[in-house]
Amino acid sequence: MPATDPISLGTRTLYLAVFLTPWMLIYALSTMAMNHREFFKRLYGEDSAEFEHEADIIYAGALPANATPQQAAVQILRDLNRDGSFSVQGRPDGERLRIFRHDPISPRRITYTPNDHKLVIERQVFRTHAFLEQMHRRRGYEHDYFNDDIWAFCVDLVIVAMVFWGLSGLWMWWEVRTTRKWGAFCLLAGITLLGFFLVAI
Numbered sequence: 001m002p003a004t005d006p007i008s009l010g011t012r013t014l015y016l017a018v019f020l021t022p023w024m025l026i027y028a029l030s031t032m033a034m035n036h037r038e039f040f041k042r043l044y045g046e047d048s049a050e051f052e053h054e055a056d057i058i059y060a061g062a063l064p065a066n067a068t069p070q071q072a073a074v075q076i077l078r079d080l081n082r083d084g085s086f087s088v089q090g091r092p093d094g095e096r097l098r099i100f101r102h103d104p105i106s107p108r109r110i111t112y113t114p115n116d117h118k119l120v121i122e123r124q125v126f127r128t129h130a131f132l133e134q135m136h137r138r139r140g141y142e143h144d145y146f147n148d149d150i151w152a153f154c155v156d157l158v159i160v161a162m163v164f165w166g167l168s169g170l171w172m173w174w175e176v177r178t179t180r181k182w183g184a185f186c187l188l189a190g191i192t193l194l195g196f197f198l199v200a201i
Helices: 005-010 014-035 037-044 070-079 128-137 146-175 177-200
Strands: 052-058 086-090 097-101 108-113 118-124
Touching: 014 037, 014 128, 037 052, 037 128, 070 097, 070 108, 118 177, 146 177
Parallel strands: none
Antiparallel strands: 052 118, 086 097, 097 108, 108 118
16 A cells, blocks of 8 residues: 555554544533533532632741742742642732642642731632633643643644644545545535634624
8 A cells, every 4th residue: 555545644643643632632621611611600600710728827938029929939839849830910029929829630829928928728629610621721831840841742732633634634535536525515614614603703
């Protein structure tokens, strides 16, 4: 069988598809969760991102006077042995600094109040749709953590694979003569439907 045979090409992409199956499931299920957010609101109530109190700590560390919010957050998380990707709100010299420690299963919200050096640690209650949405939106390259870079690389691989599957599907449709008629119909129908949505929504 020639190396350029479309069936051979499909076989060669089989293992890539198998490898990327977990990511495809995550994106499929998370998109469904976002598309049916009202269902989960009825299931869990309006406050679906509920946090439970976990601990109150008097922070003994000393933050530099000129520390940026990011620098302060990194130091606090390391002192708590919770180093990892995060987002932060507020300033260390303001009323409060709020750190959101990203985690697929148990995200934490850590609030630091400089006046009394108090840390309030809260754990987000696990919700299926919240977990899926966090995985859908998770990015990596802007964080200085190797695990996040590997995740971002896998996401890039999914994107490249999807583009490749689309282009290879077009090539296979053209090469296999018996599929040309229905393939042309499907391609035209897809373009027409996309054009309709671009105009109508």
